[in-house]
Amino acid sequence: MPKPYPEEFRQDVVRVARNRGPGVTVEQVATDFGVHPMTLWKWMRRADIDDGSKPGVSSQESAELREVRRRIKLLEQENEVLRRAAAYLSRAHLPKRIYPLVKELAVDGVPVTVTCRVLKLARQPYYRWLDKPVADAVLEESYRANALFDAHRDDPEFGYRFLADEARGAGARMADRTAWRICRDNRWWSAFGKKCGRGKKAGPPVHDDLVSRNRMKSRLAVTALDNAVARREHVDGCILHSDRGSQFRSRKFVRALDRHRMVGSIGRVGAAGDNAAMESFFSLLQKNVLDRRSWATREELRIAIVSWIERTYHRRRRQAALGRLTPVEFETVMTTPALQAA
Known part of the structure; x- marks a missing residue:
């Protein structure tokens, strides 16, 4: 790579080009001084910007911008060191536990000097450790x-x-x-410990039932079915199993199944297993979202519920009953054979 021209030489060439005589071109001046004409034009444009005769970023501003970028990069490197050192620092306070992290950061472009300064480590012991690393x-x-x-x-x-x-x-x-x-x-435990205790029977009622909730609405079940079908394709022949709730036996729900070409399935009387999966899901939803904090509005709670279902439950929470797969992974695996069979 050729060495850059000295700053004093650049200024002299620009002065000569600016004060050239009649009939003398910039290209001739560049040839006389042994530089490329395009390079001389760049020098002259930069000089005009530094003098204020043309708009643009001056050399001083460019230098300040480079310095700011250097400082930002240094801060980003320090933040990366702190972020990735959290697990190591939580394991032990022995310096030798940190050395693998220093090496990884150096491979990723973070200088050893920066890492050792942030973590308050001496560099010489680290270099000695490189010759004899810790056990695998x-x-x-x-x-x-x-x-x-x-x-x-x-x-x-x-x-x-x-x-x-x-x-x-x-x-x-x-x-x-x-x-x-x-x-x-x-001591990395779940935020929700399992409660141990014996089941208690419901006590005698202290008030009469004045609401008479003797029938559930089918609108919620039909809307949930339509939303589920809208997010998928090729649901023809799919089986939808439910308990014997009135909303699942309503004419609107049956018509919705027929409209989507799905097959309905209803469990037997007293089959607690039909509700076990959903009861477990609602228990998780209660502990992970509703009971975490107080909610100011219904909209805020709705956003939190949707975020937890779509981000954590569907895509991150693996289930033993699904072969340690997430619901999204299990549905992807099961959909392809079903479509091929169809």
């Missing part, structure tokens, strides 16, 4: 803890099994027991 088992443990910590920070309501699923999805292989041990050592 310790490094693998740190990777696993990092993956579990990231999953726990994103969704504090997840237990160790779901954290293990998220970590394995991120590439950190481990058994559920290993995930439990790491979570136990770091």
Whole structure:
């Protein structure tokens, strides 16, 4: 790469080009000084901008802009160091636990000087560690803890099994027991513990039923069915199973099934399993959204419910009954064979 021309030389060439005699072109001046004509034109344009005779960003402003960008990049590097060091710092306060992170950041473009300054580490011990790294088992443990910590920070309501699923999805292989041990050592527990207690029977009524809610409306069930069909294709022949609620036995709901060419299925009397799945879902919704904090408006609560269902439950929460797949993954896997069979 050729060396840049000195600043004093540039200024001299620009002066000569500006004060050239009649009939002398800029190209001739450039040839006399051994520079390319386009380069001389750029120098002259830059000089006009610095003098204020033409609009544009001056050399001083460009230098200040480069300095600001350098500082921003440095701040971004420091933030990246702090973000990725969280899992390592939570594991132990020994400096040797941080050295793998320093190496990874250096590979990703963060200078060792910046990382050591942010983490308050000496550079010489780090360079000595490079000659003799820690054991592979310790490094693998740190990777696993990092993956579990990231999953726990994103969704504090997840237990160790779901954290293990998220970590394995991120590439950190481990058994559920290993995930439990790491979570136990770091006290990364679910925000919702299981309540232990015996079931209590309902007490005697203290008031009479003055509302007489003797029949449920079918509008909600029909709307839910239409919304589900609208988000999918090829629902012909699909089976919709429900309990014996009046809304599922209504004529409007039956007509909706016929309109979508779906097959209805109703469980037997007293079959608690028909409602078990939805009761479990509503329990999760209650703990993860409704009981988390107070809600000012219905619209705010609606947005939170939709966000939790679409972001966490459908796409991140793996279920043992679905082969450790998320509902979206399971539906994708099952839809293709069904379409091929059809």
